[in-house]
Amino acid sequence: MTLYQPEPVEISTRIRPGEWTDESLSATVASYRNELLGMGAAAEEIEIVTDREADGSVSVVATWIKGDITDEQESGNGAP
Incomplete structure (x- = not known):
């Protein structure tokens, strides 16, 4: 059994x-x-933000925005 953690x-x-x-x-x-x-x-769950700062630096933040439930739980195939 795996523990689903919905945090990004x-x-x-x-x-x-x-x-x-x-x-x-x-x-x-x-x-x-x-x-x-x-x-x-999934590709649609990934958000990438790139910010170019005035001082010439750059920041990159890639986030996996997870859904509320997994596909296994959604289809009813998850283990009890």
């Missing part, structure tokens, strides 16, 4: 000015998306 899963980072490029930023975003997909997130 978040992966985030802040990259200092001069330590990122558009290509490395895209790679970071793709990596975070792939990591959440690997944890079981």
Whole structure:
């Protein structure tokens, strides 16, 4: 039996000015998306916010917004 935890899963980072490029930023975003997909997130449950700050830094927050119940529980196939 697994315990379903509906809290969002978040992966985030802040990259200092001069330590990122558009290509490395895209790679970071793709990596975070792939990591959440690997944890079981559906593509539509993933939200990624990228903020470019005035000082040249950038922050990336990837969030898996989980539903209230799992598919197993929804279909009635969950273990008691």
